[in-house]
Amino acid sequence: MNILFYGDSNTWGFQGDQPQVRLAYEKRFTGIIANRFPQHHIIEEGLPGRTICIDDPLDRGRNGMETLPMLLQTHEPLDLVVIMLGTNDTKIMFGHTPMTMRLAMERMIRLVQNTDAWSDTGVRPQILLVAPPRMGDIERGTFYGMFDAHSAEMIPEVSNQFRQLAEQYHCLFADGAQVAAQHCCDFVHLTAAEHAQLAQLIGDVIAQQFGQ
Numbered sequence: 001m002n003i004l005f006y007g008d009s010n011t012w013g014f015q016g017d018q019p020q021v022r023l024a025y026e027k028r029f030t031g032i033i034a035n036r037f038p039q040h041h042i043i044e045e046g047l048p049g050r051t052i053c054i055d056d057p058l059d060r061g062r063n064g065m066e067t068l069p070m071l072l073q074t075h076e077p078l079d080l081v082v083i084m085l086g087t088n089d090t091k092i093m094f095g096h097t098p099m100t101m102r103l104a105m106e107r108m109i110r111l112v113q114n115t116d117a118w119s120d121t122g123v124r125p126q127i128l129l130v131a132p133p134r135m136g137d138i139e140r141g142t143f144y145g146m147f148d149a150h151s152a153e154m155i156p157e158v159s160n161q162f163r164q165l166a167e168q169y170h171c172l173f174a175d176g177a178q179v180a181a182q183h184c185c186d187f188v189h190l191t192a193a194e195h196a197q198l199a200q201l202i203g204d205v206i207a208q209q210f211g212q
Contacts, residue, residue, distance in 0.1 A: 001040045001210065004075050004125075005030050006068065007084040009189060010133065010198075011046025016142065016184030017191075027192040032199035037206065043075050051088045052104040054096075062088070065108060069118040077123035080210075081112055082202065084130035084176060086158050087188065090151035098154050102161035105129070109169050126209075127171040130202060131159035133194070134180040136187030143186045174205045 005011055011030065013023035025031040034042040049062045056062040064085055072078065089096045089104070096104075111117060115124050135152040138144055159177040166173035179197045181190050190198065 001079040002043065002075065002077060003040055003080045003082060003206075004043045004045060004071070004078050005082045005084070006064070006071065007046045007082075007130075008050040008088055009046065009048035010087070010195075011044065011084060012048055013046070013195075014048050014189050015191075016181075016186035016189040023192060023195065027195060029190075029195040029199035029202065032196060033203050033206070036199070036203050037212075043078075045071050045075075049088055050085060051094070052085045052101065052108060054089060054094055054104075056088075057093075065104075065111065068108065068111060072112065072118045072125075073120065076119055077121045078125040079123075080128060080206070081125045082128040082130060083108065083112075084132060086132040086155075086162070087135075090154050090158075091146055092148055092151065093146075096154075098157040098161050101154075101158050102165060105162060106165055106169075109165065109171060113169065127166075127169070128174060128202070128205060129162050129166045129171045130174045131155075131162045131176045133176045133190060133198065136180055136182040136184075138187050141185065141187035143188055147188065172205055172209055174202045176201065 013028040015023050030044050049059045050064050053065040089101050134155045138147050138152045163173050181187050183191045
């Protein structure tokens with residue numbers, strides 16, 4: 001089975017305490033899942049700063065809706081697309097709300113499901129929608145000012161909105177907000193131990209749907 005993980009810096013393995021050092025593959029949640037399911041082909045597509053649908057004026061190429069069709073076609077046929085986005089959409093400068101984030105994610109889901117828009121093989125992948133992890137005490141974090149308390153407060157409601165979307169569009173769902181970035185200096189990025197928690201959460205959904 002081919003599984004594409006589409007996400008942002010937490011999928012990429014950014015470490016808040018060591019920003020110059022990418023977290024090792026075997027410690028990233030994707031690598032842990034790959035070790036748990038060696039029979040599956042795990043494809044990582046994580047990019048720091050990636051949003052669901054917003055063009056970032058500071059970092060080019062971060063609009064997830066723009067790059068997704070290319071990557072879907074690059075890696076097809078795909079059996080499962082795991083989407084974990086939303087953290088960067090809560091940045092102060094974007095002015096998003098949980099509802100507008102839901103609307104954005106709805107368009108992303110519909111894009112994946114519309115294979116006529118991107119596929120040569122016609123294989124329609126299942127979607128596993130993962131709510132973004134919660135932030136820690138962001139006001140003490142090194143990214144305070146880029147994110148604020150309102151950013152952190154949005155994540156639980158975003159999780160509720162994404163759960164409803166998953167039900168509406170018959171997607172799988174994992175509540176990534178059960179995991180919080182509590183132990184690094186920016187309170188946005190996950191530590192190795194938190195990656196392991198997230199891997200357990202996502203891996204259990206995959207196991208329940210597709211077996212061990």
